[in-house]
Amino acid sequence: MxxxxxxxxxxxxxxxxxxxxxxxxxxxxxxxxxxxxxxxxxxxxxxxxxxxxxxxxxxxxxxxxxxxxxxxxxxxxxxxxxxxxxxxxxxxxxxxxxxxxxxxxxxxxxxxxxxxxxxxxxLRPAIATNVPKLKSGFGILLDVGANADCKPEMLNQFALLGSLYSQYVYGVENPKVGLLNIGEEEEKGNILTIATYPLLKANTKINFIGNAEGRDLFTDHADVYVCDGYTGNVVLKLAESFYVVTKKKGFEDDFFGRFDYERYGGSPILxxxxxxxxxxxxxxxxxxxxxxxxxxxxxxxxxxxxxxxxxx
Missing domain, CATH: 3.40.718.10 (Isopropylmalate Dehydrogenase)
Structure with missing residues (x-):
C-alpha cells in the first residue's frame, strides 16, 4: 500500500x-x-x-x-x-x-x-465531512464546498455517495438519508430542494427519510445529510466555530470535543x-x-x- x-x-x-x-x-x-x-x-x-x-x-x-x-x-x-x-x-x-x-x-x-x-x-464529486451526534458517533454531511450551485440530479447522487460512504467506510447498516431543508414537510424549501425531494423519494438505492432541519443535524434523525456545497460550507464553518468557542471559554465536553477537526484529519472527495x-x-x-x-x-x-x- x-x-x-x-x-x-x-x-x-x-x-x-x-x-x-x-x-x-x-x-x-x-x-x-x-x-x-x-x-x-x-x-x-x-x-x-x-x-x-x-x-x-x-x-x-x-x-x-x-x-x-x-x-x-x-x-x-x-x-x-x-x-x-x-x-x-x-x-x-x-x-x-x-x-x-x-x-x-x-x-x-x-x-x-x-x-x-x-x-x-x-456528475460532480462532493466533499463530505463528519457532524457529531449528541449521544455518540457522528453523521455525514455533503456537499460542503465542492459545488456552490447544484442541480437536483447532483443532490440525488450526493445522497448515494454519502450513503455508500457511511455504510462501507464507517459500517453504518442501511444509513438514513435526510435532505437538509427549512421544514420537514415535502413541499417546503427552495426551487432546488423541492425539485430534489421526489428524486430522493424514488431512489431505491438509499434509505431516504425525508427533509431534515438544521436542528436535526446533531441528533440521530439521519446518518447522511445532503445539501448543496454553499449551504454545507456555511454549516461546516459554523460547526467548527462551536469547538473554538468552547475551548476559549474553557468548557470541556465530549460532544463539543468531537467537533475538533484534528480527530478526523481530512475530508474525502467522493x-x-x-x-x-x-x-x-x-x-x-x-x-x-x-x-x-x-x-x-x-x-x-x-x-x-x-x-x-x-x-x-
Missing part, C-alpha cells in the same frame, strides 16, 4: 506534515508505505532531526508549492513540479493508492477532476476514481497523522469499487 502525502501543503508545513507522517508511520503495517511528496532533502533532514530513520519512508521530489491563494487551474498547469501536481500524476498512474494534502483546496479539486477523474456516471483527502489548512501534526491513517482506512474499505459498482 502506497499512501501519498503532500509535505508542502498547509499553513504549518512542512514541519507539521513531517511530524504527522512520523507519528502515522508508527501505526502502519510493514507493507504500508507513506510516500512524502515535496522537498526530498528537507524532508529527510527533518526526519533525521526527529531521530527517525528516513528509510522508513518513500520520497518523490517536488520542490514547488501551490499557495493557498493561487488560482487552482492555473497553478496545476503552470506548476507541474508542485507537490499537488506530482501527487495526482502518481495517483493517476497507479504509483499511489491514495493522496492527501492540507494545501490549496481548489487545486485538490481540480487535480481530482482532471487527473484521476470522476467515476463514470457521477465520486472520483481514487481516495483523495483534503486536510484543514491549519492542520497540526495530530491532524496530519489522522489524515494518513484515514487514507489507509479508505484504501482498505475498497470504497471506490463500491461507488463504481453503484454507478455502473
Amino acid at each position: 502506497k499512501i501519498g502525502l503532500d509535505t508542502l501543503g498547509g499553513d504549518f508545513a512542512p514541519n507539521s506534515t513531517i511530524l504527522g507522517a512520523i507519528e502515522a508511520q508508527k501505526m502502519l503495517a510493514e507493507d504500508h508505505r507513506i510516500v512524502l511528496i515535496g522537498d526530498e532533502a528537507d524532508a529527510k533532514k527533518r526526519i533525521q532531526e526527529a531521530g527517525i530513520d528516513p528509510a522508513l519512508f518513500d520520497y518523490v521530489h517536488a520542490p514547488e508549492n501551490i499557495g493557498m491563494h493561487e488560482h487552482p487551474t492555473k497553478a496545476i498547469t503552470q506548476k507541474p513540479n508542485s507537490s499537488i501536481a506530482k501527487g495526482f500524476d502518481l495517483l493517476k498512474d497507479g504509483h499511489l493508492d491514495s493522496f492527501a494534502s492540507a494545501g490549496n483546496t481548489g487545486a485538490m479539486l481540480v487535480g481530482s477532476m482532471f487527473s484521476v477523474k470522476t467515476v463514470p456516471g457521477v 465520486g472520483i476514481n481514487a481516495p483523495v483527502l483534503i486536510g484543514h489548512g491549519i492542520s497540526t501534526p495530530e491532524a496530519i497523522k489522522n489524515m494518513v491513517l484515514f487514507s489507509r482506512d479508505m484504501i482498505q474499505s475498497k470504497f471506490i469499487d463500491r461507488i463504481k459498482s453503484a454507478f455502473n
Whole structure:
C-alpha cells in the first residue's frame, strides 16, 4: 500500500506534515508505505532531526508549492513540479493508492477532476465531512464546498455517495438519508430542494427519510445529510466555530470535543476514481497523522469499487 502525502501543503508545513507522517508511520503495517511528496532533502533532514530513520519512508521530489491563494487551474498547469501536481500524476498512474494534502483546496479539486477523474456516471464529486451526534458517533454531511450551485440530479447522487460512504467506510447498516431543508414537510424549501425531494423519494438505492432541519443535524434523525456545497460550507464553518468557542471559554465536553477537526484529519472527495483527502489548512501534526491513517482506512474499505459498482 502506497499512501501519498503532500509535505508542502498547509499553513504549518512542512514541519507539521513531517511530524504527522512520523507519528502515522508508527501505526502502519510493514507493507504500508507513506510516500512524502515535496522537498526530498528537507524532508529527510527533518526526519533525521526527529531521530527517525528516513528509510522508513518513500520520497518523490517536488520542490514547488501551490499557495493557498493561487488560482487552482492555473497553478496545476503552470506548476507541474508542485507537490499537488506530482501527487495526482502518481495517483493517476497507479504509483499511489491514495493522496492527501492540507494545501490549496481548489487545486485538490481540480487535480481530482482532471487527473484521476470522476467515476463514470457521477456528475460532480462532493466533499463530505463528519457532524457529531449528541449521544455518540457522528453523521455525514455533503456537499460542503465542492459545488456552490447544484442541480437536483447532483443532490440525488450526493445522497448515494454519502450513503455508500457511511455504510462501507464507517459500517453504518442501511444509513438514513435526510435532505437538509427549512421544514420537514415535502413541499417546503427552495426551487432546488423541492425539485430534489421526489428524486430522493424514488431512489431505491438509499434509505431516504425525508427533509431534515438544521436542528436535526446533531441528533440521530439521519446518518447522511445532503445539501448543496454553499449551504454545507456555511454549516461546516459554523460547526467548527462551536469547538473554538468552547475551548476559549474553557468548557470541556465530549460532544463539543468531537467537533475538533484534528480527530478526523481530512475530508474525502467522493465520486472520483481514487481516495483523495483534503486536510484543514491549519492542520497540526495530530491532524496530519489522522489524515494518513484515514487514507489507509479508505484504501482498505475498497470504497471506490463500491461507488463504481453503484454507478455502473
